[in-house]
Amino acid sequence: MTALSITILAGFLIAILAPFLTRLMKHRAAFVLALYPLAVVMQLLALQRGSFTAPSIQFPWVPSMGLWMTFTLDGLGFLMGMLIAGIGTLVILYGGEYLRDDPYLERFFLWVIIFMASMLGVVTSGNALVLFVFWELTSISSFFLIGYKFEYESARAAAWQALLVTGAGGLAMLAGLVLLGQITGSFEINQWLQNPKLVQESSLAPAAFILILLGAMTKSAQFPFHFWLPNAMEAPTPVSAYLHSATMVKAGVYLLARLFPVLGGLALWNQVVPWVGLLTLVGGALLALGQTDLKKLLAYTTVSSLGGMVFLLGLGTPLAVKTAMLFLLTHALYKGTLFLVAGGVDHAAGSRDIRKLGKLAKLMPFTTLAAGLAALSMAGIPPLIGFISKEYVYESTLYYSNLPFILTGLAVLANVANVAVAGWVGIRPFWQQPEQKDEDLHLHKESVWLWIPPLVLAITGLFMGVFSQGAAQTWVAAATSSVLQEISKVKFSLWHGITPMLILSIVTLIIGVVVYLTSRTLIPGLAAFWKKLSFVGPNLFYSRSMRAFLSVAGWQTKILQSGYLRYYIITIIVTAVTLAVVTLATRYGRLPNPQWTQPRFYDVIFIVIIITSAILVTRAVSRLATITLLGAIGFSIAILFLLYSGPDLAMVQFAVETLTVILFVLVIYQLPKYTKSNYPIQANVLNIIVSVAGGVMMAVLMLLTSAVPSNSTLAPYFMENSLELAKGRNVVNVILVDFRGLDTLGEITVLMIAAIGVFALLGLKKGSKSGGNR
Amino acid sequence: MQRSIILPVATRYLMPLMLVFSIFLLLRGHNEVGGGFVGGLVAASALMLYAISTSPSALWKLLPLDPRFIAAIGLFISLFSGFIPLFYGKPFMTGMWIETPLPVLGKIGTPTLFDVGVYVLVIGVVVWILLEFAEDE
Incomplete structure (x- = not known):
C-alpha cells in the first residue's frame, strides 16, 4: 500500500509538472503523462493476487489532534481505482489528440491529473477527513475542467453551478462526517465499519445520515440536484467522459457503498x-x-x-x-x-x-x-x-x-x-x-x-x-x-x-x-413537454435563488459600502458605541470604581495640545493647517506613549506620523482645491454627537479597564520567560516575533494584501500613465 | 517651480544615515527598543525622502528590485523562517538559536530571520503604496 499511496500522491507533483512538459512536447506530452495512471493500474493489478486488499498505512497529519492520513485499499476501492486509473489512461491519450491544437491543452492535463490523483485519493482514504479533502479537490478540478472554454459565458455558468451544487453538498457531507466522528470518537472509517451498532443506536445518526446523503446526492447528480450534470456538458468531451460519467459522479455512489455497513442498518436508509x-x-x-x-x-x-x-x-x-x-x-x-x-x-x-x-x-x-x-x-x-x-x-x-x-x-x-x-x-x-x-x-x-x-x-x-x-x-x-x-x-x-x-x-x-x-415524433414532443414543465424544474429554482442571492448581496453592499469615508467612520463608531453601551448597561452594578492618579505637569501640556489641536482641526480652512494639526496630535500622543513607558509604541507612532507627512507631500498637488464644505446643520450635529460619543466611550472604557486589577498570568509569564525561552530582553519584540509570531505572520500577510488592494485601486486607475517608469 | 537645494543636499547625507539606523533598530530589536517593523518604517521614510527630494522615478532606478518583489521576498523570508524548525522535527515557528553569538550581529536565530522578513516586507509595502500615490511632475 505504501508504494501505491506514494504513486497516487505523486500525481499532484506530476500535475504541476505537466504544463511544462506540454510546452516542451505539445500534445505528445499525453504519451508521457498517461504513464502515471498506467503505473497505478499496474500496481493495482499486482495487488489482485491477494484478496484485493492492502494493509493500510498512516502518515502523520496532525498527530497532536489524533489526525492521521490513513490510506487503505479493499475490493470497493480496487474496483473504483481500476476504473479511475484505467479510463484515466485512455482519457489522457484521447484528450491529447482531441485538444491537440488547443492553446490551453496544458491546463487540461494539469487539472485532469489533479482530478485523477484526488479521485484515487477519495477511494483509498481510510480517514473520513482525508476523504473529504480529496472529495473537495475533485469538485474544484471539475470546476476548472467544466470552465475549460472560459471564453464562453455558458461554460463559466455551468462551472459555477457544478461547483456550488457539489460544494454545498460537500459541506453538508462534512457536517455529517463530523457527526459520525463525534458519535464514534474517531475519524478512521475502519473504526466506523467495525462498530456499526455504536452509530445505529445514536440519536444523532439520522442527522448524520441525511447530511451525508446530501453530499452523495449532489455529487452523483441525484434528483433534485441532477441539473448540474447535463449543464456540465460544456466541458470538453474527454472531461465529460471521464469526470461526469465514468468516475467523479460515482463518488456519491462510492460514499454510500463505503458507509453502507454503518448507515445501511438505519430504518431511514430503506x-x-x-x-x-x-x-x-x-x-x-x-x-x-x-x-x-x-x-x-x-x-x-x-x-x-x-x-x-x-x-x-x-x-x-x-x-x-x-x-x-x-x-x-x-x-x-x-x-x-x-x-x-x-x-x-x-x-x-x-x-x-x-x-x-x-x-x-x-x-x-x-x-x-x-x-x-x-x-x-x-x-x-x-x-x-x-x-x-x-x-x-x-x-x-x-x-x-x-x-x-x-x-x-x-x-x-x-x-x-x-x-x-x-x-x-x-x-x-x-x-x-x-x-x-x-x-x-x-x-x-x-x-x-x-x-x-x-x-x-x-x-x-x-x-x-x-x-x-x-x-x-x-x-x-x-x-x-x-x-x-x-x-x-x-x-x-x-x-x-x-x-x-x-x-x-x-x-x-x-x-x-x-x-x-419513433424518434422523429417522440423527441420533439417530449422536448416540448419538458420545456413546459421546466417552470417547476430545479434548474430554474437554482437560477432564481442565485439571482435573489446576488440582489441581496448588492443591496447590503450598497448600504454598507457607501463609498464615503465619513459614513464608514460613522458606522464603525456607532456600532462600537452601541455594543459597548449595551455591554456596560447589562453589568451596571458590577463595574469597578475608576481610579484617578495625579497627572504630572508635562502630561497636562501634551493633553492640552491634543485637545486644542482637535478642536482647531474642525475649524481649519486649509489642507496644510489640517495636516499640521493632525500631526501635532499624533506626535503628542507618541510623546505620551514615551512618558508612560511605551518606547516601542512611541517609535512606531513617530515613524507612522512621519510617513503620513510624506504621503501628504506626495499627493498634495493632485488633490482638488480644498473647499470648506458647508454641511447642513443637521449633518454637523450628527457628526458632533457621534464623535463626542466615540470619545466619551473610549475614555470610559480606558478608565474602567485601568481600574480592573490585572490578575492575568500572561504578562508575568512573558516577562519571566522572554529571556529564558526566547533569548530576548525586549519583551514587546519577543512577543511579536516569537511568542505570538504566528499572529505577526498573519498581520504582515494582511499588510501585503492591503498593498495589493491599493495597487489595484490606484494602479488600475492610472492605467498606462504609470507604465512608462516600470 | 523653483526647487529648493536644501532638501536634496540634506537627503544625500540623511538617507544613508537613516538606512544604517534602520538596520541598527532591526538588529537591536530583540533586546532593546526597536525591531523589524519600526526599522522598516524608518528605512521606508529614508527612501521616500529621496523620492521627494529628487523624483519618484529616481527612486525606481535606485531600488534594486520592484517594491512589489521586495514585499513578496520579505513575506517569503518570514514564512521560511517558520519552516526551518520543521526540518529538525519541531513544530512550525519554534524559535531556534545558533549557540555562539556572532560578532556585530549578536545572537542569531529563526526569530531574527523572521524579524528581517518583517523589515523587508514593511519597506516593500510602504514604498510600494507611497509610490503608487506619487507621480512625476
Missing part, C-alpha cells in the same frame, strides 16, 4: 435512498428521451444510471448490492466509450445533433465498431457485459420484498429509454441517413488516437461479457464483499435458461426498438 434513486432512475431516462444532442442524451442517461446505482444500494439486499457493483463497472465501460465516440464524431463531423448526423460508418469504421459494441452493451444485448448487468437489475427488483412489480416496471421503463438512447447515439449516426441536411458539416476522417481509446474500452466490455467469470466476476465479488463486510460469492454467466429476467430483457428490447424508431 425509506429514503431507494426512492431518491428510483426517482432519478426514471426521471433521468424520461428526460433523456427529449434530447437531440449526443452529449445531452448521454448525460441524462448517466443521471438515470447513477439513480439506478443509488436505488440498488438503497434496496440493500446482498443481491442488489452485488448488482450495484456490477452496474458501476458496466456503466463506466459503455458510457465512457459512448462519450469518447461522441467526441470523435463531433471532431470529425463538426456536429453533435443526432438529426444532422448519418452514414458515418464508412468514414470512421473503428469508431463505428466501438460505438456499436458500447451501444449493444448499453442496450443489454448478449454477449456484452451490459446484458448480465441488466439481468441482475431485474432479478434484484423482482425478488425484493416490497412492491416488486412496480419497481420492476419502472426499471423496465428506464431500460427501454437506455435501449433507445443507445441506438440513437451508437447506431444511428453511423448507419442511417441523416434526418436533416446540414451544409455546415465538414466531414473528415477519424484520427487514430480518437478511436483507439473508445475501442479499447468497448472491447473490454465485450471480453468482460464473454469471459464473465474472469475479471468482472472476481472484481465485483471483491467489491461486494467489502460493501457487505462479509465474503460474498458471485457467479456470472450469460445463460441462465428461460427465466423471468430473460423474458423481461426481451420485452425491454422490443419496446426499446419501437421507441428508437
Whole structure:
C-alpha cells in the first residue's frame, strides 16, 4: 500500500509538472503523462493476487489532534481505482489528440491529473477527513475542467453551478462526517465499519445520515440536484467522459457503498435512498428521451444510471448490492466509450445533433465498431457485459420484498429509454441517413488516437461479457464483499435458461426498438413537454435563488459600502458605541470604581495640545493647517506613549506620523482645491454627537479597564520567560516575533494584501500613465 | 517651480544615515527598543525622502528590485523562517538559536530571520503604496 499511496500522491507533483512538459512536447506530452495512471493500474493489478486488499498505512497529519492520513485499499476501492486509473489512461491519450491544437491543452492535463490523483485519493482514504479533502479537490478540478472554454459565458455558468451544487453538498457531507466522528470518537472509517451498532443506536445518526446523503446526492447528480450534470456538458468531451460519467459522479455512489455497513442498518436508509434513486432512475431516462444532442442524451442517461446505482444500494439486499457493483463497472465501460465516440464524431463531423448526423460508418469504421459494441452493451444485448448487468437489475427488483412489480416496471421503463438512447447515439449516426441536411458539416476522417481509446474500452466490455467469470466476476465479488463486510460469492454467466429476467430483457428490447424508431415524433414532443414543465424544474429554482442571492448581496453592499469615508467612520463608531453601551448597561452594578492618579505637569501640556489641536482641526480652512494639526496630535500622543513607558509604541507612532507627512507631500498637488464644505446643520450635529460619543466611550472604557486589577498570568509569564525561552530582553519584540509570531505572520500577510488592494485601486486607475517608469 | 537645494543636499547625507539606523533598530530589536517593523518604517521614510527630494522615478532606478518583489521576498523570508524548525522535527515557528553569538550581529536565530522578513516586507509595502500615490511632475 505504501508504494501505491506514494504513486497516487505523486500525481499532484506530476500535475504541476505537466504544463511544462506540454510546452516542451505539445500534445505528445499525453504519451508521457498517461504513464502515471498506467503505473497505478499496474500496481493495482499486482495487488489482485491477494484478496484485493492492502494493509493500510498512516502518515502523520496532525498527530497532536489524533489526525492521521490513513490510506487503505479493499475490493470497493480496487474496483473504483481500476476504473479511475484505467479510463484515466485512455482519457489522457484521447484528450491529447482531441485538444491537440488547443492553446490551453496544458491546463487540461494539469487539472485532469489533479482530478485523477484526488479521485484515487477519495477511494483509498481510510480517514473520513482525508476523504473529504480529496472529495473537495475533485469538485474544484471539475470546476476548472467544466470552465475549460472560459471564453464562453455558458461554460463559466455551468462551472459555477457544478461547483456550488457539489460544494454545498460537500459541506453538508462534512457536517455529517463530523457527526459520525463525534458519535464514534474517531475519524478512521475502519473504526466506523467495525462498530456499526455504536452509530445505529445514536440519536444523532439520522442527522448524520441525511447530511451525508446530501453530499452523495449532489455529487452523483441525484434528483433534485441532477441539473448540474447535463449543464456540465460544456466541458470538453474527454472531461465529460471521464469526470461526469465514468468516475467523479460515482463518488456519491462510492460514499454510500463505503458507509453502507454503518448507515445501511438505519430504518431511514430503506425509506429514503431507494426512492431518491428510483426517482432519478426514471426521471433521468424520461428526460433523456427529449434530447437531440449526443452529449445531452448521454448525460441524462448517466443521471438515470447513477439513480439506478443509488436505488440498488438503497434496496440493500446482498443481491442488489452485488448488482450495484456490477452496474458501476458496466456503466463506466459503455458510457465512457459512448462519450469518447461522441467526441470523435463531433471532431470529425463538426456536429453533435443526432438529426444532422448519418452514414458515418464508412468514414470512421473503428469508431463505428466501438460505438456499436458500447451501444449493444448499453442496450443489454448478449454477449456484452451490459446484458448480465441488466439481468441482475431485474432479478434484484423482482425478488425484493416490497412492491416488486412496480419497481420492476419502472426499471423496465428506464431500460427501454437506455435501449433507445443507445441506438440513437451508437447506431444511428453511423448507419442511417441523416434526418436533416446540414451544409455546415465538414466531414473528415477519424484520427487514430480518437478511436483507439473508445475501442479499447468497448472491447473490454465485450471480453468482460464473454469471459464473465474472469475479471468482472472476481472484481465485483471483491467489491461486494467489502460493501457487505462479509465474503460474498458471485457467479456470472450469460445463460441462465428461460427465466423471468430473460423474458423481461426481451420485452425491454422490443419496446426499446419501437421507441428508437419513433424518434422523429417522440423527441420533439417530449422536448416540448419538458420545456413546459421546466417552470417547476430545479434548474430554474437554482437560477432564481442565485439571482435573489446576488440582489441581496448588492443591496447590503450598497448600504454598507457607501463609498464615503465619513459614513464608514460613522458606522464603525456607532456600532462600537452601541455594543459597548449595551455591554456596560447589562453589568451596571458590577463595574469597578475608576481610579484617578495625579497627572504630572508635562502630561497636562501634551493633553492640552491634543485637545486644542482637535478642536482647531474642525475649524481649519486649509489642507496644510489640517495636516499640521493632525500631526501635532499624533506626535503628542507618541510623546505620551514615551512618558508612560511605551518606547516601542512611541517609535512606531513617530515613524507612522512621519510617513503620513510624506504621503501628504506626495499627493498634495493632485488633490482638488480644498473647499470648506458647508454641511447642513443637521449633518454637523450628527457628526458632533457621534464623535463626542466615540470619545466619551473610549475614555470610559480606558478608565474602567485601568481600574480592573490585572490578575492575568500572561504578562508575568512573558516577562519571566522572554529571556529564558526566547533569548530576548525586549519583551514587546519577543512577543511579536516569537511568542505570538504566528499572529505577526498573519498581520504582515494582511499588510501585503492591503498593498495589493491599493495597487489595484490606484494602479488600475492610472492605467498606462504609470507604465512608462516600470 | 523653483526647487529648493536644501532638501536634496540634506537627503544625500540623511538617507544613508537613516538606512544604517534602520538596520541598527532591526538588529537591536530583540533586546532593546526597536525591531523589524519600526526599522522598516524608518528605512521606508529614508527612501521616500529621496523620492521627494529628487523624483519618484529616481527612486525606481535606485531600488534594486520592484517594491512589489521586495514585499513578496520579505513575506517569503518570514514564512521560511517558520519552516526551518520543521526540518529538525519541531513544530512550525519554534524559535531556534545558533549557540555562539556572532560578532556585530549578536545572537542569531529563526526569530531574527523572521524579524528581517518583517523589515523587508514593511519597506516593500510602504514604498510600494507611497509610490503608487506619487507621480512625476
